[in-house]
Amino acid sequence: MLLSKSCVYGLRAALYLAAGNNGEYVSIGKMSERLDISFHFLTKILQQLTAADLMESHKGPNGGVKLAKPGSEISLIEVVIAIDGAELFTECALGLPGCGVEKPCPLHDTWAETRDSIREMLENTTLTHLAEKGKNMNLRLTADGGFVWDG
Amino acid sequence: MLLSKSCVYGLRAALYLAAGNNGEYVSIGKMSERLDISFHFLTKILQQLTAADLMESHKGPNGGVKLAKPGSEISLIEVVIAIDGAELFTECALGLPGCGVEKPCPLHDTWAETRDSIREMLENTTLTHLAEKGKNMNLRLTADGGFVWDG
């Protein structure tokens, strides 16, 4: 599994928020229903994204979470790093600590390129970009496809 | 962590064997010492690689494991798939089951490209290729760099 489950859930949640472009708070309960993710687990993940300043939360009635900035200004890499950590893009393929240009493993150069191409892809893809694509093509965001983009 | 720890250990072990080009059995005890990987854990991993027909094992004195074919004919992808499974290269980035061209998630196309580039890199890199590079440039295969390629 390239990305952790938490990370995948975080991405789905972020996309959900980006799709409902209005800057209103969305309750975690609603999101967990729509995205079919356990409420409490999703809450923890969103807390991580809030701590990373990607989202803002608000307690009380009509509270919830929302993106801290426009979805067009949040790229997937931010979500991934907030949850799985930046090490994901510096780690050695052979697990050697401190692997780098000065003290490389045999796979270092090649792996670094691969890692970078993943990172670049995530950097160049914004939440809005994907959300628009999802809306326009009516793609799914849940296993059963029960999700509707204009909710 | 993009690859599991088991997978990373499997790659190191396979490289070790490819470096000692002679087709003799190498004991797991020796490998575990040289590579600084727990003996029993390494044994399990090598059993997976043996079950996948990438290695052959032999019991008794002078027994051990060896590559089932020349290292130049084994690419990294074979080791990775034997341990982490082929799903690694078909899985959806958003965790949706059955995500594919017919029923894609918003990230499908982009992710498929990224996944493929990882896969191609692993396909195009052989054990011998890396082992030779390691030998020639005296790169490390262990955390402390204590490994010597001609052992």
Add this chain to the structure above:
DNA sequence: TATAAATAAGACAAAATACTCTTAAATATT
């Protein structure tokens, strides 16, 4: 044929990840 050297296999333990539940704190609304 006895012995020692090696892998095989399975039970077990520890750690990390994934997930649940309960209680607290904040806040909008009546």
Add this chain to the structure above:
DNA sequence: AATATTTAAGAGTATTTTGTCTTATTTATA
């Protein structure tokens, strides 16, 4: 002010991954 709604936080459970230990089983060699 009371209440209902919501996130925050932390304890607790389950599952998976990682790692250990013990007991076979095979086999080369003396």
